Amino acid sequence: MAERNNNSKPNNKNGEPKDPPNNAEEVPEEESAKKKELEELPPFEVVEGSRIPASSFMFQFKNVEYSSGRNKTLLCYKVERGEDQVFHGYLEDEHVSAHAEEAFFSNVLPQFLSSGAVSVTCYVSSSPCVNCAACIARCLRRNKTLKLRLVVARLFQWEESEIRGALRGITSAGCQLRMMKSADYLYVWQNFVEPDIVLNEEGESEQKSEQGAFIPWEDLDENSRYYEEKLSEILR
Template identity: 80%
Template structure:
């Protein structure tokens, strides 16, 4: 699943006779206005729900390393529990080309689940939010008084920058419970949101795995989680 920027393809039209400079300028202006209007009407991203994360993507993007070189996506897994006893799950993914996963979830996905009854939301995210996404989360918490939010993150994004640190304090003061992922959280996400990678046989035909493989923690998972816990405690104390 991914958030993809919508693109409109040019429409081919039959060739027209040559125009004079004045008419050409008028047509160009009209076409420009039409294209601008069309772009404004198109949504900035597409949200697709229902699929699980490929195991290899989860293991790479959610790895709680200190330096996240090459990890240029944000993956967000969410669980929404409504007062009526209903539970909804899904995940979003972005490539940092349009909307971020957090912005998409809190702006477009969550509002459809909010009601006058209590709503408990837990988001497992591959990294903590940027400044803009943190502001979006804080606005959402102020707007929806029945919302209880827990944000569980694998890594801290640019945590040494003062603006980021202030943004994280902002969402916690707005009511968000923010903490780092531990081994138990990785096991939970693996069971609820991850699917085995597709394996091809010698003839290029996909083999259907009989069961999902077990989650195997990397060697320094607990050590890295403790490191990030200490950094987060310093930020939000």
């Protein structure tokens, strides 16, 4: 499976930060403040009430065994609170210092946990790493009224003993963990995905694909069953 890379980008090709030259001009205060603000932005993107581009969904959520190039995690969430309060959104990480799961359970979900029971379903492109699993388990233990379902497309480095133990840990904490099936893909497509937009010969935007036309790849069901067997072995 593709590894999650948490290394930030070096400042130059040698990986060493450069000191400013002695005769460097002073950066205007307004520009300096803007630069600082950009540097302090969180290393993940939170998109509320929006949709994932279809091509990104089809690539990142494809349940292949060897996920070469799929080094980004997408998390679609549905939060239900009370009888008529339903919230949708998705997170996408860039693997700098926070993964999408950690960002959701540490920064997004707490705003919905102020009072009463909360039911959360997360559709994630891959299962959590050890640190994200620990974050999920802590959240469940601290919030006894939280009901969580985690539905994942692929198992992340499931051969590793630490990962296997982490997955058992979140289920023992109360998380319902399972693999995505055809019906789950269709649900995410209809509720979280938007058609790709391209320009025609006249330079006008047009849809590349229809919103309702989710076409499963040939081995989707076979791969889903394969991962279900692996997950069942891990959780025994």
